[in-house]
Amino acid sequence: MRSPHAVVLLGLNYSPEPTGIAPYTSGLATGLADSGFEVEALVAHPHYPEWTIKEGYGQWLATEGSRGVRIRRYLHYVPRSPRGIRRLLSELSFGLRLICARWGDPEVVIAVSPSLFATAMATLRLRLTRSRSKLIVWVQDIYTLGLSETGEGSGLVGRLTRWVEAWTLRAADSVVVIHSRFADYVVDEFGVEPKHVTVIRNWSHLPTMETVDAADARKALGWPADVTLAVHTGNMGVKQGLENVVDAARLADERHASVHFILVGDGGERKKLQNYAEGVSRLTFQAPLSNSAYHLALSAADVFLVNEKPGVSAMAVPSKLTSYFHAGRPIVAATDPNGIAASEITESRSGVVVPAGDPSALLNAVLEMDSTAGRTVLYGRNGQEYRNKVLGEGVAINCWLRLLESLTPRR
Missing domain, CATH: 3.40.50.2000 (Glycogen Phosphorylase B;)
Structure with missing residues (x-):
């Protein structure tokens, strides 16, 4: 049975990873939970930036709770050198865990990219099952740009990545990007409708602490x-x-x-x-x-x-x-x-x-x-x-709340 304000968040990175995307994924989850949403996070075991699974983690499936969020962690392939085919296999292994997992019937699914290919697999599952859940893809990095700017994606790899990224974003009900330049790119290069794109900046996630000399x-x-x-x-x-x-x-x-x-x-x-x-x-x-x-x-x-x-x-x-x-x-x-x-x-x-x-x-x-x-x-x-x-956290969470309200008006 559909829960009244349920959100499922899909993301490779989550607390206690200290850097990168994890603080924002976990911050959004707890921010929504604090605002009255029922939030479940389907995530990987902490492994970034070392690219090795943190001690105490690594079970096939582990469940926990933190600040009102139900967390399910799935074991996936973590390469020590996350480049090329190894990085792709890592994302595909996480995507496979996601499409085989039980999501329930949430009102909204928020998929975080990276990882693009896991997000694409989750998107395919939603569309093939004709789920009533609204899909938001939260773009932290643009893969197509990353491959071209680092010189790692050329020829067939680059074309395939571009096609997957464009299809995934166009298939979403809403695309959230973290900078206005990202918004321009997904509209101009991927053909996403401007009305479906929202800019919500990442925030400063560090707590206020006493000054140290x-x-x-x-x-x-x-x-x-x-x-x-x-x-x-x-x-x-x-x-x-x-x-x-x-x-x-x-x-x-x-x-x-x-x-x-x-x-x-x-x-x-x-x-x-x-x-x-x-x-x-x-x-x-x-x-x-x-x-x-x-x-x-x-x-x-x-x-x-x-x-x-x-x-x-x-x-x-x-x-x-x-x-x-x-x-x-x-x-x-x-x-x-x-x-x-x-x-x-x-x-x-x-x-x-x-x-x-x-x-x-x-x-x-x-x-x-x-x-x-x-x-x-x-x-x-x-x-x-x-x-x-x-870059205040309150500003960002309020933007997310307005977006969710527009997609699923509260009754």
Whole structure:
């Protein structure tokens, strides 16, 4: 029997994963539950960004509850190196678990992409069974752009991905995107009706915490003192192009510059990056941190880094920016000046943009931040204001509530 305000959320990533899409998927689920919806999340076991299943998880099927949300976790294939055919098989294995699962008869199904192919399989199930459930596809990344911008999808692979992505989005009752440029793309390139597209920004998901002195935070983490700390957090994947940061640190060694780069997190490219960074002294790789330690990392930094591979400009909105804005530190973004990440820095007035793939420009920008204290304080304040006005969680959840009301008016 159909529950009056039931929502099923399908997503590969969910809490307790600390970074990427998981905080938004779990945040939406709990936000809807707090607003009176019956919410069930069908998700994978936590595995990101390390790409290995977290200790204590890994059962074929596990059920739990958290903050009013019923959570069902499904075991799927998790490749250590999530590229190419291995990444596809991972998504297909999760999609197979979803189409074989019991969903009940919810009013709304919200499918999160990534993963695209699991979302496509779920969409096919809904349409073949002629379900009465309304389908919302929540687009966090655009696969077609990702393949073209990273150079990983050409020929048949690229055409197939484009067809699957376009069909999936056109088959949805509503498409939610996290940036206005995504909205333009899905309308212009995939033929989605503009009236079916809604922009709802990702939000700053970090709780307000007591300010920690930078020196104390560095001491607690064992990070260098008395130098400029440039910190990058989050996934270490292909699109981040973090070889550029390694090269900037190597150049800092040559110049004997008073700076140290910290790469916080994990990902499919971490081992390769560590090998590439052998012998570089002004660079530290930091394993993923707990929530409390991550707060220390945000407090310890002098400058935050966004780095994207040359050619990457429109495929994704870096989720790390919401945390950076929250922390009130200046940002240096090494990226395409016409891309989404650059537009976020410019609109928020929270830092500077330098060309992607130019380690000298990256290093110079970091060092210049250290020499202009008044401007860096202003950048930090601007980022916090942008976070409060544009990226508030309450703003986003209210947008979701209005969308759900429009699709399934409450009786």
